[in-house]
Every structure is written in structure tokens, then in C-alpha cells.
Amino acid sequence: MKITVLSGGVGGARFLRGVREHARGIPEAEITAVVNTGDDMWLTSLRIAPDLDSIMYTLAGENDEERGWGRVGETERVSGELRAYGIGWPWFTLGDLDIGTHLARTDLLRSGMPLSAVTDRITSRWDLGVHLIPATDDEVETHVTVEGGELHFQEWWTKHRATVPALGFVQHYVENSTPAPGVLAAIADADVVLIAPSNPVVSIGTILGIPGIRAAVAATSARVVGVSPIIAGAVVRGMADACLTAIGVETSAEAVGLHYGARSAGGILDAWLIDETDAAAVPALEAAGIAARAVPLWMRDPATSAQLAADALAL
Template sequence: MGLNVKGGDDSVGDLTGLKVAALAGGVGAAKFLRGLIEIVPQENVSIIGNVGDDLTLYGLYISPDLDIVMYTLADLVCREKGWGVEGDSFNCLNMLSRYGFDPWFKLGDMDLATHIYRTYLIKNGLTLSQATLELCRRLGLKVKLIPATDGYLRTIIVSNEGRLAFQEYFVKRKCEPKVLDVVFEGADAAEPAPGVLESLEEADVIILCPSNPILSIGPILAVRAIRCLLRSFQKPIVAVSPIVAGRALKGPADKIMLELGLKPSALTVAELY
């Protein structure tokens, strides 16, 4: 099935039978996908999520980009911030502060429940992809949200302050260090999670969401089997740029591009892909 877009009246054709696979980061991708499921049935949408940002904190497995997509599509996300849960409280974090923890990574109480349940599932033998499926099911989602890999894959920022895990750079240091290089630790051994390649192969179109091409889509494409499949894909692949008029719509994509010697533009995004 091809893309059927009517012209002249800003409407789209019947997309109910279209199968879409999307490569997604966090906030930008989530907003795009929220619009997508208005015109394509959730059952026909597969989302391959970035896990390069994942971390373990307070003994809990946290997957920020998967959670942002999940919360947004379940209409739970804090719309002002684009992440976390709307109306969440921070009682647990405040108490942890009293115990001497540095609460640099803001986790609300309802958000913590997600991480507690995910960690419980993983410690009881489920993989990350199986745990994600269960979380989505509990929230009433019918999209297929799949982490790029169940294995270890982490984005490391090589900066003028040394090597930083992604969340250290992004949240703790507020993207202030100068980026010298970006490394995807574990990518050489990472295999796609079950369902990833099948979802891509069966899609009528693959969309690269308007996420940071280096920090969000980059880790997904660092998984060799995913990258190879996209290179041989015979149907449309559509990349949506997060850079407009030389500026990132959200986040540090333009800053990072400049620091890596790249011109922030939609053309550069296309060339990166």
C-alpha cells in the first residue's frame, strides 16, 4: 500500500490500513506520534524506542524515552514539561533528599511507580521489551512500543569534562559541557529486541521521528541489524527534521551539531541519515 495523500484541502486519504514503523526518541517524537495515531489506528503503529538514555537510579531501571512516548500516547504526560506525569507529586524525592540523596534526576511519585513495576518485572525474568509491552497494556495502549534492543546500549558523551553518561550530560549538567564526540557503548554486540525487525519489514512506511538525530535516533541506528534493514528497505522512509531554520525545535540538537562541526539544518539531518 502506498501513501495516499489528497491535495488541496489539507486532508489525508484513508490511512486506516497503513502500517507504520517509527524510530523514536523522547519529547519531539512523542508529540509527533500523538498526532500520528489520530489518523493511523494504534494497532498499525510500531514504535522502535531509544534506550541509549536508560539508567539505573535508586535501584530502579529507568527508560526515559520509552516512558515519555508511553505517557504521551496514554494522555498522561505533563504537557508543560513534555515528560513525567501530569499532576505528579514529589514526596518520595523530597524524602530521599532528607536522607542525603542528590535529587538531580526529577522523578515524581506516579512516575516512580512505573519504574518500580518495570524493575519488578525485569527482576522476575521479563526482558525490557516484555516489560514495556506489559506497561503499555496496563495503560490501555494498542501501539506496539518496542525498545531497540533488550541488551546493553548506552549513549556516552565525550566532552571537555570527560566521558559523561547521557543523563549526566543532559539533566545533571544541563547540556553545558562541550561535546567532542558521541559513543554508543555496547552497540557492537546489541541485537534488535524481538519484534523490531519484523515490525520494520512489515511496515508500508518507516518514519524517523523529529528527535535528535545524534542522541536519540543515533543509538537506534547504531544497532547493526536495524541499520542494515533500513538500507535495504524498498518502501518509503521518511525523516522528519527536528531542526527548523537552523534551530532545534526543542533540546540541544543544534548546539551539539555546531560543536561537532556540523551545520544545524534539515539538510544536515538528511545527510546524517
């Protein structure tokens, strides 16, 4: 079975870990993750790829489970020195081990390798059980439109914690970008395409905004099954509610499912998993052409993450 997952950061990483664990019982299972790169940026001359790294560290067993991001056992001496020199963003702390990853990525990029090849090289260090592909090799960075101008997504998200009202989101240079090698084939050749419980606006939305990817999802012969990132009217993690509000979508499992839309009506979903607490939304979703099931969505540990993956594949 070929499983392709469209994924963002922490929520997507935990879901992918569950997909991998469940797939151990599926003969010849192949898992490919198409990963958002809209959060990427240049900082202190390093190319930072937060979602790719969060997923890599999680699948490698190297992530900090308490913080939810970064490497376990991390130190931050280099970031302290940079702050002392007045270099970089003092509110965006990079761990020393994490900087090693960014240095490796930057060196390989500057040697002429595209991001997809760099990602293959970096991830080969660990047996991840999932092939990670950046959605695009091109630099597509998400900015947030606010009163008076724009902020880089990371400044809005990390420094301001999404408290500055967002008027919209702009993916710079997306119109001239192309899917990274392997992305379209991974979608077209899949037996199932899963939409991870990642931010619908700036993670999944950015992936789908790269020319050719939404059309590939619409055209694939695979079933397309999404997992809600909203439980009982609240985001599972992060500030996705602020993103949804900015584009006029209610923070609810039903509203996000309808925002993605049914493939039969020009959207991307065949089916949508929602939490048991949101079971009342099933009739409205099915009336819109989206098969819906209510199951436990909380990914509290590897076992519950694997069960969620099993439920998605069963649907």
C-alpha cells in the first residue's frame, strides 16, 4: 500500500509517527510525506525549515516531547552568543544541535543541491520509515498581512503569538513555484492520500497553493481522507484559530471540512475524520458530499496516534 500524507509541523509529525506505527502491520507499505515549506526562512545566513525538521526529529525519536519542538537534550549557547552580538531574532531561539542541521542544509543548498535532494541527504542519517519530500524546491515564504504592512509568518506566530490581528496570508513567489520532484507522482500513484491534522491555512493551504498540487489531489484515483485539527471548537495545538478567523472560517471541525470541500464538488476531500465530541457535524458533512466519521482524535501517545492512523485508513 502506498500512503501519501500532506503534512505540516508538530501535529503532522505526531500523525505521521502514528501512520508509520500502524503501517508496520501492512505488507509492503510505503509512506511519503509532502511537507509544507511556507514557514521556511533565512536567519543568520542559515536556511531554516521548521516543518521538515519537526517531522524528521519526531520520526527519528530525537524531538523534545515536553516542548513539542526542537531536539531533546538541547543547549542554546550559540543563540546566546548571537543575542550578545545583536544578530538574528532574539525571540527565535535555535538550539545548538538544531543549528547543526541548519548548517548542513545551508552548506548543501549553497553547493547547488535542491532542497528535495538536501532533505534526502539529511534524513538518511536516521531510519525514519517515511520518505520526506518538501512541497517545493523553490523558496515560498508565508507572510501575514496586518494593519500597516506585512510580517514574516514566524514573527507573527512566534514573537507575537498570533495576537496581532491578521488580515490575510501571502505566500511570496508561490505563483512561480513548482512541486518538488516526486510530489505529483506520490499523489497520483498513492492508494490513499491523507491530509494530516495540520494548520489548514498556512500548512495544508500552502501546500495546495503550489501550482499543480491541488489539481493532483483532485485527480488522483486514491481516496483522500482528512483528519480534523479542531476538537470541540478548539485547536489541538498552536494558534490555527487565528488563521481560520483571518480567512473567514469558523473554528470548528465541520467548518474546516467544508472549507476543504468534497472532491465531488471541486474540493479535495472524499472523507473527513472528526472527534467524537463533534459527532453532531456528521450529517452536514455527508450532505455536502464528504463521508464523515467521529472517532477519538487526541494523539496522547504513539498508541493513540497509531489508532487514529488506522481509523483514517479504514475510512
